[in-house]
Amino acid sequence: MNSIINIKRFIILGIVLTLFSACELDNFDGPDSGLYGRILDEETGELVPQDIINGTLIEIWEDGYDPVTPQRLEVKNDGTYKDTRLFANTYSVIPVNTNFHNNATIGIDTARVTISGQTEFDLKVTPYVRIVDFDLTQSGTKVVARFKLEQPIDSVYLAEGDVDKTAVIIDEVSLFVHFDPNVGREMSLGKTTESIGAIIEAGVNDEYRLDFDTSKDTDFVNGGKIYMRVGAIAEMPQARTNYGPTIELDF
Structure with a gap:
């Protein structure tokens, strides 16, 4: 009988020790810092709008780990980003899948950012x-969108050591339409597209017009509040769309 009681005591003691150990592990401090900022056009100082789905990402690589897996911060539709739950440390910050020139074209240095508390870091880029x-x-x-395209850099060196520049061709321009204000290439119910396939030259092929008629699209025949945005995409590896302003209309 006593042996049974002793066994029960050992089992209970083991459970208590396990729970105590778990509590000790849970007492580690959680992430108390964060990173936020904007993607800004280096020349104009304006935000560079993005796609909320499959758009530009901000990779952050935390120091002190080998190997280290990068965390990826999604950039919002308006060109801002934010992650409020990071550990204080020094990180390498790298934009990927961009709609602006990056390390693949003009050699942007990887940013080194020390994050302590909520830390602001803006990226200044060339779309x-x-x-x-x-x-x-x-x-x-009916809606008519009129606009011009402006190309900051027409050709680039694609790899270190290249002696010949490669032209940056603009593939097409589109007017995207949706009921959601995050309208864009990855979120559109209707669109009008014009192929370009050229470098944009001021005064030569920079003026465009795109029309859209909601009465001819079954998704919009009942009307309502609709959002539209013009976007142009370059023929660059993994390039994302560059956008104009998002416009809200009632039909």
Whole structure:
């Protein structure tokens, strides 16, 4: 009988010790810092809008670990990003899948950022193409978007040691339409597209017009609040779309 009682005591003691150990592990401090910022056009100082789905990502590599797996911060539709739950440390910050020139084209240095508390860090970049002089008019169910394209850099060295530059071709321009304000290439119910396949030259092929008629699209025949955005995409490896402003209209 006593042996049974002793066994029970050992079992209970083991359970208590296990629970105590678990509590000790749970008492480690959680992440108390964060990183936030903006992607800014280096020349204009304006935000560089993105796709909320499959858009530009900010990779952060934390010091002190080998191997280390990068964390990826998604950039919002307006070109801002934020992660409030990171550990204080020094990180390497690298943008990937971008709609601006990066290490693959003009050799942007990897940023080294010491994160302590909520830390602000803006990336100043050169977009593949800009949508400028944008104007949108509505008449009944029809919308006309007029705008110009501006290309900050027409050619680049794609790899270290290259002696010949490669032209940055702008593939196409589109007017994207959706009921969601995050409208874009990855989130559109309707669109009008024009192929370009050229380097943008001021005064030669920089003016465009795209029309959209909601009465001719089954997703929009009932009307309502609709969001539109013009985007242009470059023929660069893994390039993402460059955008103009998001416009809200009622039909």
